[in-house]
Amino acid sequence: MTKPPSMHRSRSQLATAYAPHSLFTFEGGSGACMALPMNGNPTAELRPITQRLIGEQIQEYFEAWATRAMRGQNLRHPTPAALAVDGRVLSEDAVRVRIGELAFQIPDRVGYVPFPLAFVCTRCDLHRECRRLSRLAEDAERFPQACPTGQAGCANDWEQIDVVLAHWSGEVEALTPNYRHWASNRGEVQEISRCSSCDQERFFLRRPPGPLAGWHFECANCRTVRPILQRDRRTLELLGPLLDQNLAIVAEMNMEPVSYRASAAYYPHGDRLLVFDQDQYVSLLASSQINQLEGFISTKYGYPPTQLSDAEKARLLEAAGRRADWQNYTAMRDLLQNLIDGGVTPAAHLDASRAVLTRWEEDWNSTVFAGHQSATQGIATACRERQTYVRRFDPLRMSVDHETLVQEKLHGGQMHDGKDVSVDVTILDSFLEPDGLSESQLVQLRRESRRRLDLLGVAEMRLIRDVKVCEYSFGYTRTSSSPTVTREKAGDADLPVRLRLFDRVQVGDDARHPVLCLLQSNEGFYLRLNEDTVLEWLTANGVQPAPAPAGVRLGGRLIEEFAALEHDPASRFSRFLDEYRRERAVPRQAYPFVYTLLHSIAHHLIGVSASMSGLDLGSFGEHIFAPDLALLVYRRGMTMDLGNLSSMWRDRGDPQFGNEVLDQMVNPVSLRCGSESVCSHRGGACPDCVLIPENACITRNELLSRSVLVGRGSPRWDDQGVPLTGYYEIAARRLAGGAT
Numbered sequence: 001m002t003k004p005p006s007m008h009r010s011r012s013q014l015a016t017a018y019a020p021h022s023l024f025t026f027e028g029g030s031g032a033c034m035a036l037p038m039n040g041n042p043t044a045e046l047r048p049i050t051q052r053l054i055g056e057q058i059q060e061y062f063e064a065w066a067t068r069a070m071r072g073q074n075l076r077h078p079t080p081a082a083l084a085v086d087g088r089v090l091s092e093d094a095v096r097v098r099i100g101e102l103a104f105q106i107p108d109r110v111g112y113v114p115f116p117l118a119f120v121c122t123r124c125d126l127h128r129e130c131r132r133l134s135r136l137a138e139d140a141e142r143f144p145q146a147c148p149t150g151q152a153g154c155a156n157d158w159e160q161i162d163v164v165l166a167h168w169s170g171e172v173e174a175l176t177p178n179y180r181h182w183a184s185n186r187g188e189v190q191e192i193s194r195c196s197s198c199d200q201e202r203f204f205l206r207r208p209p210g211p212l213a214g215w216h217f218e219c220a221n222c223r224t225v226r227p228i229l230q231r232d233r234r235t236l237e238l239l240g241p242l243l244d245q246n247l248a249i250v251a252e253m254n255m256e257p258v259s260y261r262a263s264a265a266y267y268p269h270g271d272r273l274l275v276f277d278q279d280q281y282v283s284l285l286a287s288s289q290i291n292q293l294e295g296f297i298s299t300k301y302g303y304p305p306t307q308l309s310d311a312e313k314a315r316l317l318e319a320a321g322r323r324a325d326w327q328n329y330t331a332m333r334d335l336l337q338n339l340i341d342g343g344v345t346p347a348a349h350l351d352a353s354r355a356v357l358t359r360w361e362e363d364w365n366s367t368v369f370a371g372h373q374s375a376t377q378g379i380a381t382a383c384r385e386r387q388t389y390v391r392r393f394d395p396l397r398m399s400v401d402h403e404t405l406v407q408e409k410l411h412g413g414q415m416h417d418g419k420d421v422s423v424d425v426t427i428l429d430s431f432l433e434p435d436g437l438s439e440s441q442l443v444q445l446r447r448e449s450r451r452r453l454d455l456l457g458v459a460e461m462r463l464i465r466d467v468k469v470c471e472y473s474f475g476y477t478r479t480s481s482s483p484t485v486t487r488e489k490a491g492d493a494d495l496p497v498r499l500r501l502f503d504r505v506q507v508g509d510d511a512r513h514p515v516l517c518l519l520q521s522n523e524g525f526y527l528r529l530n531e532d533t534v535l536e537w538l539t540a541n542g543v544q545p546a547p548a549p550a551g552v553r554l555g556g557r558l559i560e561e562f563a564a565l566e567h568d569p570a571s572r573f574s575r576f577l578d579e580y581r582r583e584r585a586v587p588r589q590a591y592p593f594v595y596t597l598l599h600s601i602a603h604h605l606i607g608v609s610a611s612m613s614g615l616d617l618g619s620f621g622e623h624i625f626a627p628d629l630a631l632l633v634y635r636r637g638m639t640m641d642l643g644n645l646s647s648m649w650r651d652r653g654d655p656q657f658g659n660e661v662l663d664q665m666v667n668p669v670s671l672r673c674g675s676e677s678v679c680s681h682r683g684g685a686c687p688d689c690v691l692i693p694e695n696a697c698i699t700r701n702e703l704l705s706r707s708v709l710v711g712r713g714s715p716r717w718d719d720q721g722v723p724l725t726g727y728y729e730i731a732a733r734r735l736a737g738g739a740t
Contacts, residue, residue, distance in 0.1 A: 002109075004036055004111040004112060004113050005111065005112060005719055006038055006109040006110060006111050006112070007109065007110060007112060008108070008109055009110070010638060011106065011107050011108070011518055011637075011638045012518060012638045014107035014108070014109075014110050014168040015107045015268070015270070015471070015472070015473045015493065015516040015517075015518055016268050016473060016608070017268075018035050018696075019035065019107075019268045019473050019476065019502070019516065020035050020036060020037040020110065020476075020502040021034065021035060021036075021266065021476050021500075021502065021503070021526060022034070022035045022266045022268070022476070022513070023035075023115065023164065023172070023260035023261075023265050024063060024112075024260075025260075025261070027030040028265040030160070031114070031160070032114070032115060032116065032160055032162060032260050033113060033114055033115055033513060034112065034113055034115035034172075034598070035110045035111065035112050035116075035159075036110070036111035036112060036113060036503070037110075037111065037502050037503050037504070037505045037514055038109045038110050038111040039505045039506045039605075040109070041105040041106060041107060041108050041109060041505070041516075042105065042106045042108055042402045043072065043103070043104065043105060043106070043512065044104040044105055044106050044470075044517040044519065046104050046275075046470070046517065046518075046519075047279075047284075048694065049279045049282060049296050049568060050273070050275055050470060051102075051104055052099065052515075053273055054102075054104065054271075054273065054295050054390070054470070054472060054515060055097065055099035055102060057271050057273065057391055058097050058102070058108050058271075058474050058515070059095065059096075059097040060390065060391055060575070061269070061271065061474075061499075062085050062086075062089050062095045062097055062499060063095045064390065064574065064575035065084065065085055065483050065499045065575075066081060066084045066085045066095055066499075066580070067572075067577060068483040068484065068575075069083075069084035069483035069484055069496040069497060069498070069499075070083070070084045070496065071484070071494060072493075072496070073321075073484075073492075073493065073494040074491065074492050074493040074494060075237070075247070075252075075493045075494065075495075076242075076248060077239070077248055079248045079496050080238050080420065081093040082234075082238065083169060083234075083235060083238060083496045084483070084496045084497075084498060084499070085498060085499050085500075085695070086170075086244070086498065086499060086500040086501045088308065088501055088513070089501065100512075101512055101513055101515055102474075102512055102514075102515050103470075103505060103512035103513065103514050103515065104241070104515050104516075105154065105505075105509045105514050105515065105516060105517065106516075106517060106519075107516040107517075107518070111612070113667070114133065114136065114160075114452075115164075115174070116129075116160070116161060116164050116173070116174030116175065117129055117130040117131070117133065117136060117174055118130075118160070118161045118174035118175050118176065118296050119140075119143070119158040119159060119160055119161060119527060120158070120159055120160060120161055120205045121147070121154075121155060121157065121159075122155065122157045122158070122159050122275060123155040123157060123410040124147070124148065124155070124202055124204065124466070125205055125206060125207070126146060126147060126148065126202065126203075126205075126220065127161075127175075127176075127177065127202075127203050127204060127205040127217065128143045128146060128158070129176055140158070143156070143158060144156050144475040145456055146202050148202070148220050148239075151633050152596045161174070161175050161205070162259055162260060162261065163175050163212060163215070163258065163259055163260070164258060164265060164431070165228075165230045165255040165256065165257060165258075165261075165477065166233065166255060166256060166257075166258045166259050166264065166265055166478045166479055167232035167253075167254075167255040167256070167478065168477070168478065168479045168480060168485050168495055168496065168497040168498065169232050169234050169235050169478075169498045170476070170477060170478050170498045170499075170500040171232050171233070171234065171255070171478070171646075172265065173230065173255065174477060175205070175228065175257065176192040176230065176735050177193070177203040177226055177491065178191055178192065178230075178672075179191070179192055179230050179231065179710045180192075180227050180230065180231045180233060180236055181236075181242075182236055182241075182243055182372065183232065184239035184243070185242065187240075188234050188302065189233060189237055189240065191449070191469050192271050193221060195221065195224055195226070196224065196226075196498070197219065198219060198221045198222040198224070200219060200220065200221040200222070200553045201392075202219070202220035202221065203217040203218060203219055203220060203226065204217065204218045204219075204220055205217055205218075205219055205383050212228075212257045212258075212259075213259075214604070215228055215257065216228060216514065217340060217685065219627040228257050229254070230254070230255040231250070231253040231254055231255065232253050232254075233376055233435055235252060235253045236253045239252055239253060240253075244686055247491075249489075249490060251487055251489035251490040252490060252493075253494060254489070254515065256479070256487075257736060258479070264479050264480070265320050265478060266476055267471045267476060267477045267478070267480070267481040268337075268475075268476050269473060269474065269475045269476060269477065269481075269499060270471065270472045270473030270474055270475075270622065271392075271471075272471040272472070272515075273469070273470055273471065274405070274468065274469060274623060274632075275468040275469060275470050275519070276401075276404045276405075276408055276468070277408060278405070278407070278408060279405060280407075281296070281400045281403045281404045281407075282400055283405060284400055285386075285396070285397060285400060286442055287387065290383050290384060293383045293400075294379060294380055294383045294397065296403075297379055297382075297383065297399060297556065297559065298376075298556075298557070299365075299378055300403070300551055300553075300556075301553040301556030301559070301627070302362065302365065302400065302552050302553045303365075303376060303379070303548075303552055303556060304365060304549055304551065304552075305394075307637075308369065309693065310330075311421075313326065313364075314326050316350040316368050316369060317364070317368055320367075320368045322368065324361065325364075329357065329360050332353065332356065332357060333357060335353075336350065336353045336357070338349050338353065338462075339353070341467075342434055349715050360552075360612060362551060363631075364549075374559070376548070376549075378548075378559070378560030378561075378563055378564070379544065379556065379559060379560060380649075381560075381563045382395070382396060382559050382560065382562065382563035383396065385563060385566065388566065389407040389562075389566060389573075390573055390574065391676070391700075392571040392575075392698060393562075393595075394561045395408075395559045395591075395626055395627045396559065397472065398626055398627055398628070399555065399559070399627045400623045400626065401625065402625040402627070402628045402630060405526075405625075405629060405632070408421075409421055409422050409464050409466065409467070410422050410462060410464075410526065410528075412466070413430055414693050415465060415466060417464055418693075419431055420465070421464065421465055421466055422462045422463060422464045422465065422526065423463050423465075424460070424461070424462050424559050425449060425453075425461045425462065425463060425649065425659065426446050426448070426449050426450045426453065426461070427446065428442075428445075428653075429563055431646065431650070432463065432646060432649055432650050432653075433650065433653070434650055434651070434653040434654070436538045437655065441655040442655075444655040444656075445654070445655045445658055446645045446658070447658075448655065448656065448658030449658030449659050449662060450658070451658065452657070452658050452659075452662035452663060452665070453472070453662060453736075454530075454573070454731065454734075454735045455666045455728070455731055455732050455735055456532050456601075456662070456665055456731060457529055457533040457534070457537075457727055457728065457730065457731030457734075458527050458528070458529060458530065458727060459529060459530040459531070460526075460527070460528040460530050461525065461526065461527050461528075462521065462526045463524075463525060463526075463645065463646060463649060464523065464524045464526055464632075464634075464645070465523055466517065466521055467520075467521065467522055467523065467524040467632065467634040467635075468519070468521050469519075469520045469521075469522070469621060469636065470517055470518065470519055470520075470622075471517075471518045471520065471636065471682055472515050472516060472517045472518065472616075473502075473515070473516050474501060474502065474513070474515045474516070475499055475500050475501045475502060476499075476500055477497050477498065477499055477500065477503070478497075479497065480497045482497065483496065483497055483499070483576070484497060484575070485497055486495060487604070501513045501515050502515075518638055520636060520637065520638060522634055522635040522636065522637065522641045523635055523643065523644065523646055524632055524633055524634025524635065524645070525605060525633045525634070525645065525663055526607075526630065526632050526633070527601065527602075527605070527630065527631050527632075527633075528628065528629055528630040528661075529597075529598070529601075529629040529630070530731070531553065531554050531629060532734075532739070533727070533730055533734055533739075534554060534594065534597070534629055534727075535554060535732050536595075537597070537725070537727045538590055538593060540725040540730060541588065541724050541725055542588060543589065543590050543593050543719075544590070545558065545561060545590040546558075546559040546560040546561040546564070546590065548560065553627075554590075554627075554629065555591065555627030555628055555629070556592075556627070558590060558591050558594060558626060558627050559627055561591045563589055565589065565591060565592075569584065570586060571587070571589065572594065573588045575701075576700075577699060577702040577703065579717075580592070580702055580703055580715075580717045581702065581717070582717060583683075583716050583717065583718050584716070584717070584718065585717055585719060586717040586718065586719055586723055587719050587720075588719070588720060591626065592703065592717075593708065594626055594629070596702055596703045596704065596705055596708050596715055596726055597709075598624050598625075598626060598629065598631045599622075599624060599630060599631075599699065599703050599704055600685075600690055600704050600705055600706065600708050601709065602622045603622075603690040603691070603692055603697075603704060604665060604670070604671065604690060604709065605661075605665065606622070606633055606692055606696075607634050607670070607689075607690065607692075608661055608664045608665050608670060609633070609645065609648065609661060611664075612648050612652055612660065612661060612664070613644045613645060613647075614644065615635060615644055617692040617696065618692070618693040618695065619635060619636060619637055619696075620633060620634065620635060620636060620692065620696055620698045621633070621634050621635075621636040621696060621698075622696075622698050623698065624698065636696070648661070668710060668726075671684065671689065671690075671706050671709060671710050672689075672691075673688045673689040673706065674688040675688045675689075679706075680707075680712060680713040681713075682716055683707070683713070683714070683715045683716025683717070683718075684705040684706040684707040684708075684712070684713045684714070684715065685701065685702075685704040685705050685706065686717075689702065689706055690704050690705075690706055700739045703715075706726055707723070707724045707726065708724060708726065709726050709727050709728050710726040710728055710729070711723055711724050711726035711729060712726075
């Protein structure tokens with residue numbers, strides 16, 4: 001086969017709108033083509049651990065897709081795995097994505113061929129088609145021979161048809177009067193190409209104004225009308241035998257006419273992940289590191305150590321060069337016991353002494369005794385069962401990623417141009433300070449910024465100048481971006497949408513499936529909420545986190561609760577969050593509430609930043625770190641980062657209100673909604689307020705609600721349906737009361 005021509009577009013376009021198997025037209029709207037995978041795209045420079053993480057994400061994506069697509073709800077037969085996912089990832093009906101069969105590439109070029117190869121005469125509507133691209137020129141020369149007026153009178157002016165036949169199996173074909181059917185007597189697929197009345201094979205394509213449903217073919221000889229009807233060959237082969245047993249319906253096989261300009265003709269699929277330079281903590285997620293992961297999580301969230309004897313504590317402290325600390329501790333502990341036995345010391349004095357001892361113990365637990373913890377049952381369960389968790393909702397992965405982010409970015413030193421990798425927005429540096437302010441004005445600016453962060457319940461906010469992200473695409477679907485579709489003629493049955501890999505390209509001596517990677521380094525904002533404020537907010541809304549020993553941070557309790565949630569089909573976190581799409585179906589529990597809180601704040605920040613930075617909503621990305629009550633909002637894009645976020649922060653600074661971004665977030669008007677009553681009825685999340693484009697949102701706009709921030713309703717999945725007390729309300733109340 002002749003090598004197809006190639007074209008250049010922006011990398012982000014080549015990974016999405018022009019990704020392999022997409023349909024497009026060139027500028028001007030003429031000349032429809034199908035994109036093809038292209039040999040020779042450069043290899044993406046990814047560390048082995050990043051490649052492994054991408055491979056694991058793709059494996060999980062296919063597994064989750066297959067599980068949901070194969071549910072076969074209201075179908076008369078089980079759904080074959082081959083109709084749910086690409087057969088090239090199936091091994092005995094089990095999903096197996098092999099990383100060695102993937103090629104991680106930078107999208108630099110894409111091939112293309114004309115498609116569809118179906119044409120209509122602009123004068124008489126005669127339909128002609130070509131079955132093979134290699135014969136297009138030869139066949140086109142013969143088109144006039146079929147003209148009803150004769151070759152001599154043919155206008156010979158042919159228009160490429162801008163409609164294709166698509167099926168949820170991922171197949172797409174040119175519009176044709178031919179149609180396939182299942183021949184029961186032969187047990188095979190047969191195709192009918194001639195008119196059933198006169199046995200001729202020339203047809204007009206009639207395209208009356210209005211919807212595509214009005215289009216039809218008409219025999220050029222006897223004028224018999226033939227509807228646009230085609231059946232997907234692969235689906236017909238698999239389900240045809242079931243038609244004879246009345247276990248399948250024809251609607252499952254019918255292709256449907258779709259404009260090749262419509263999004264339904266092609267949906268690219270991919271994901272994203274943060275890219276780090278170190279894998280010290282990420283390596284803890286390996287199945288062989290479960291004990292080390294338990295120790296890390298237990299230490300990080302303040303779980304008490306194993307009951308160490310005094311002799312063991314003394315030995316560990318002495319080895320750490322802190323022998324004097326132990327001597328002071330034991331002396332104070334003995335004195336406290338004597339005071340208690342004496343019975344005359346005021347209780348306040350006793351409590352103060354106990355507090356000093358507790359601070360010593362907490363310090364030792366997080367430092368000297370770290371690694372000697374024995375994980376509670378909840379943490380141990382979470383660590384051992386996490387292989388079944390959806391990666392983007394796995395709190396243990398979030399915790400590990402957050403720790404890596406802290407070490408590399410929050411404490412990451414300086415960049416090559418001398419700027420700090422991250423800056424606290426209440427401190428600023430010379431690059432973030434507004435011009436022309438005196439020292440007293442800068443002090444006031446910092447004070448007002450801190451005050452507004454307190455009103456938002458934010459303990460820490462930093463600008464990060466080097467957020468590294470890898471976005472990638474690996475496959476596609478047609479007619480739907482979700483694992484199932486419904487069609488009127490199929491009743492209420494869930495029809496499986498097949499997720500397909502990009503076709504292979506040649507890489508050296510091997511043929512591999514391309515994974516198109518977009519490596520980005522842009523600015524972002526990091527926010528961490530005040531833990532005491534979150535706890536008070538949960539209590540105010542009747543949400544009780546999982547019980548834990550005294551001194552354990554909320555993050556540990558959330559991890560334990562998540563492990564329990566995963567055993568409950570009604571409230572588990574599946575990849576597509578079907579459980580949280582239902583109205584009034586999920587009881588109030590801490591993990592879903594905290595996740596929704598963080599996610600809603602992220603969207604609130606994105607909305608305000610978009611209005612002030614010149615970036616659109618789709619130019620942002622987000623990551624959630626639920627156990628650490630933290631989130632990351634960043635600019636996403638492959639064009640040069642011109643410092644949109646840092647420039648916005650500098651330009652919006654003012655001593656009167658600190659920073660306009662924070663001032664706008666504090667302003668209740670920023671969370672008013674143009675569809676107020678309708679939005680509140682649906683759970684407080686709509687395009688008029690906190691929704692952003694689905695390709696930018698980490699959950700496709702699930703687990704969102706204004707109500708968690710400002711009250712006036714509750715999330716749609718909340719089974720109580722009682723209006724919430726908003727998080728911002730609690731933060732303002734605490735600030736007014738002097739809480740820190």
